[in-house]
Amino acid sequence: MFPWRKKTFSRGVHPDGNKSTAGSPIRRMPFASRMILPLAQHIGKPAVPLVRAGEEVVRGQPIARANGFLSVPIHAPADGVVESIELKPSARGPWVESIVIRVYEASTQEIRWAEPRDLDALSPKELLQVIQDSGMVGLGGAAFPSHAKMTVPGEFAIHTLIVNGCECEPYLTCDHKLMREHPDDLMQGIRIAMRAIGAGRAIIGVEDNKPDAAAAMRARLPADGAISVEVVPTKYPQGAEKMLIKSLLGIEVPPGKLPMHVGVVVNNVGTLTQLGQILPAGQGLTERVVTVTGPGIKKPGDYWVPIGTPMRTVLEWAGAQDVSEREIILGGPMMGQAVASLEVPVTKAVSGILVFDRRHIEAPASRRSYPCIKCGECVNVCPMGLNPSMLGMLAARREYDLMSSDHHIGECFECGCCTYVCPAHIPLVQQFKVAKAILRERVAAKAPAHESGERFDFGAPPTHGRKPSVHPD
Amino acid sequence: MEMMSGIAVAGAFMAVLGTLLAWLLAVANKRLYVYEDPRIGEVEEYLPKSNCGACGTAGCRNFAEQVVAGEIVPGKCTVNAPEMNAYIASFLGVSLGDVEKRVARLACAGGSHVAYVRAHYQGLGSCRAAATVSGGGKACAWGCLGLGDCESVCDFDAITMNSFGLPVVDADLCSACGDCVEVCPKDLFSLQPVSHKLWVACRSRADGDVAEAQCEVACTACGKCVMDAAPGLIRLDNNLAVIDYAKNRLASAVAIERCPTGAMVWLQDGQAVKGREAKKIIRIEALPMRANVV
Numbered sequence: 001m002f003p004w005r006k007k008t009f010s011r012g013v014h015p016d017g018n019k020s021t022a023g024s025p026i027r028r029m030p031f032a033s034r035m036i037l038p039l040a041q042h043i044g045k046p047a048v049p050l051v052r053a054g055e056e057v058v059r060g061q062p063i064a065r066a067n068g069f070l071s072v073p074i075h076a077p078a079d080g081v082v083e084s085i086e087l088k089p090s091a092r093g094p095w096v097e098s099i100v101i102r103v104y105e106a107s108t109q110e111i112r113w114a115e116p117r118d119l120d121a122l123s124p125k126e127l128l129q130v131i132q133d134s135g136m137v138g139l140g141g142a143a144f145p146s147h148a149k150m151t152v153p154g155e156f157a158i159h160t161l162i163v164n165g166c167e168c169e170p171y172l173t174c175d176h177k178l179m180r181e182h183p184d185d186l187m188q189g190i191r192i193a194m195r196a197i198g199a200g201r202a203i204i205g206v207e208d209n210k211p212d213a214a215a216a217m218r219a220r221l222p223a224d225g226a227i228s229v230e231v232v233p234t235k236y237p238q239g240a241e242k243m244l245i246k247s248l249l250g251i252e253v254p255p256g257k258l259p260m261h262v263g264v265v266v267n268n269v270g271t272l273t274q275l276g277q278i279l280p281a282g283q284g285l286t287e288r289v290v291t292v293t294g295p296g297i298k299k300p301g302d303y304w305v306p307i308g309t310p311m312r313t314v315l316e317w318a319g320a321q322d323v324s325e326r327e328i329i330l331g332g333p334m335m336g337q338a339v340a341s342l343e344v345p346v347t348k349a350v351s352g353i354l355v356f357d358r359r360h361i362e363a364p365a366s367r368r369s370y371p372c373i374k375c376g377e378c379v380n381v382c383p384m385g386l387n388p389s390m391l392g393m394l395a396a397r398r399e400y401d402l403m404s405s406d407h408h409i410g411e412c413f414e415c416g417c418c419t420y421v422c423p424a425h426i427p428l429v430q431q432f433k434v435a436k437a438i439l440r441e442r443v444a445a446k447a448p449a450h451e452s453g454e455r456f457d458f459g460a461p462p463t464h465g466r467k468p469s470v471h472p473d
Numbered sequence: 474m475e476m477m478s479g480i481a482v483a484g485a486f487m488a489v490l491g492t493l494l495a496w497l498l499a500v501a502n503k504r505l506y507v508y509e510d511p512r513i514g515e516v517e518e519y520l521p522k523s524n525c526g527a528c529g530t531a532g533c534r535n536f537a538e539q540v541v542a543g544e545i546v547p548g549k550c551t552v553n554a555p556e557m558n559a560y561i562a563s564f565l566g567v568s569l570g571d572v573e574k575r576v577a578r579l580a581c582a583g584g585s586h587v588a589y590v591r592a593h594y595q596g597l598g599s600c601r602a603a604a605t606v607s608g609g610g611k612a613c614a615w616g617c618l619g620l621g622d623c624e625s626v627c628d629f630d631a632i633t634m635n636s637f638g639l640p641v642v643d644a645d646l647c648s649a650c651g652d653c654v655e656v657c658p659k660d661l662f663s664l665q666p667v668s669h670k671l672w673v674a675c676r677s678r679a680d681g682d683v684a685e686a687q688c689e690v691a692c693t694a695c696g697k698c699v700m701d702a703a704p705g706l707i708r709l710d711n712n713l714a715v716i717d718y719a720k721n722r723l724a725s726a727v728a729i730e731r732c733p734t735g736a737m738v739w740l741q742d743g744q745a746v747k748g749r750e751a752k753k754i755i756r757i758e759a760l761p762m763r764a765n766v767v
């Protein structure tokens with residue numbers, strides 16, 4: 001509409017990129033001797049096991065089925081035998097039901113459980129079913145089932161598919177390389193997604209720090225002009241879906257609404273590239289690209305990692321020494337979470353593993369937080385236009401209901417910009433995570449059990465059956 | 474003359490208006506009158522006014538309304554002194570109600586001297602926040618994080634953290650309001666009648682060997698208590714001993730005697746008594762970090 005409008009959103013921050021792994025190609029990681037596949041790797045209901053202990057499985061075989069609409073199946077990442085189905089530690093903390101596979105040494109990369117299919121013959125509805133059967137979730141880190149994101153209720157007409165290739169988190173380069181190395185698969189995946197959601201055009205948004213990826217994709221654009229590549233300024237959190245919609249289309253998604261309310265669906269490039277690879281071949285999601293980097297890693301790079309590989313194996317392969325003296329973060333440094341156990345497996349949601357030395361992370365003394373001086377820096381950077389300073393003070397007083405009703409904490413997507421700039425080192429985003437978790441529990445306690453965790457419960461991590469427990473009389 | 478009539482008109486107008494409004498108020502007073510039992514205010518006077526919600530109502534006023542309406546017995550207020558509740562009961566001429574005192578109880582005994590940590594948590598000093606970071610770094614994913622959210626949320630100062638980082642509940646001060654139950658990210662608190670003396674101080678669902686490697690006082694689900702106790706009182710559920718309090722009258726200290734880790738305790742006079750075969754732990758310093766614990 002306004003050609004002179006700068007293609008970006010308001011506020012945000014500019015952390016150092018640290019994308020030192022961007023130059024090298026993606027490498028492949030060998031199978032671990034034992035794979036751990038949690039049944040709840042996605043948002044929604046945990047999958048239901050289809051195998052029993054002692055059963056042999058081949059690479060690509062479905063080993064757990066989706067439990068209802070908001071759920072996806074899980075596929076065996078390697079040939080082997082199911083050792084057990086038991087509780088195993090998860091990256092989030094609680095132990096979760098997982099399928100443990102002992103991998104045969106002779107297991108090959110070949111995916112034997114596959115049936116190539118003609119996607120053009122499928123209706124959009126059948127296409128969505130096929131996407132669910134492939135076990136695909138949002139590979140950007142949210143792990144929201146892809147078919148659910150692409151299922152558009154009748155009242156919305158989708159005009160644009162936005163393909164998110166921003167990768168605004170520092171250190172991560174996995175999406176960058178997929179765009180550069182697999183543009184054909186990406187185009188195929190975009191075609192599939194456009195048909196599934198009924199969009200007439202697709203825009204790939206790439207940050208301007210990845211000119212080679214933009215060039216590689218431009219070289220493969222189809223002639224009909226339905227797909228275009230747009231370069232947006234490098235700024236964090238450009239890759240958040242509401243920010244990217246604002247940047248590319250100039251549309252603001254109203255509070256509490258989803259992109260589909262403004263006729264847009266956003267998908268990550270990683271998700272669509274993998275879709276373009278596995279859907280025509282009729283395979284399931286068995287591996288993903290993970291950036292393994294950071295000062296504590298000897299062989300940093302991006303790897304095709306079979307889903308279910310224990311963190312310890314990945315780090316040993318990438319050359320991390322004496323991990324007990326380091327800080328390990330799953331995901332990017334802004335939104336990622338530190339992980340406490342190396343037995344935790346790489347799940348569908350893991351986009352990066354960062355390893356920092358003790359000396360690279362600030363000493364606890366300088367991390368001490370001071371009272372808020374009302375400088376307003378956090379207000380200047382909050383991409384959602386919230387008032388983190390006020391929210392922080394309310395959180396300290398446990399006024400969670402007020403945070404929700406008057407200060408829209410529900411709009412916060414935990415990007416961490418406020419905490420990044422706070423000169424008083426107040427752990428704002430951590431307080432907001434706590435507040436949101438408590439508010440979710442309160443809502444769940446009020447709602448009838450079957451309604452909580454349904455269709456639009458975005459952002460809510462799997463709850464693992466947490467119930468309000470007051471002892472009955 | 475002109476001025477006089479003006480004053481008269483204004484005066485008359487005001488008089489008519491005043492009468493009209495007074496009449497309106499009189500009608501409204503009759504028509505919109507809501508009868509409120511004066512006893513509600515009286516009862517409220519004798520309540521603690523802490524609005525803690527322990528009784529299950531929205532607050533003390535709401536409780537007073539329900540007591541007067543006969544929907545709830547005065548004894549349900551656990552914060553009030555018993556003689557105050559007895560006074561309310563006699564004032565209203567209702568029975569006090571047979572309400573047993575309940576206290577908040579922690580299902581964990583894994584202090585820093587017996588439970589391993591696999592990683593050091595540095596960050597916002599709250600259990601809730603720590604729990605969002607990979608569970609908080611404690612080896613046992615079910616155990617108490619010891620950062621004291623329950624201590625800070627308690628309005629009655631009934632909870633204090635001991636030197637091992639475990640909350641200790643003062644049964645006399647505890648009003649069973651349930652704030653600690655809500656705030657604990659690991660769901661370790663529950664409100665228990667004081668007659669529930671047999672207690673499993675563990676929530677670990679890990680396999681016995683794993684649980685014991687993570688914490689020296691974990692329930693390993695060995696099943697000895699199940700064998701020793703009255704039939705049906707204790708059962709094993711997913712690697713944890715679970716007491717069926719519906720059969721509480723069968724409970725006795727016999728069940729704790731052979732517990733090898735001392736996870737099964739008998740609560741008496743504010744003390745958790747361990748069985749004779751429970752391993753004796755005299756360590757007082759915290760255990761070192763153990764990154765490779767399963």
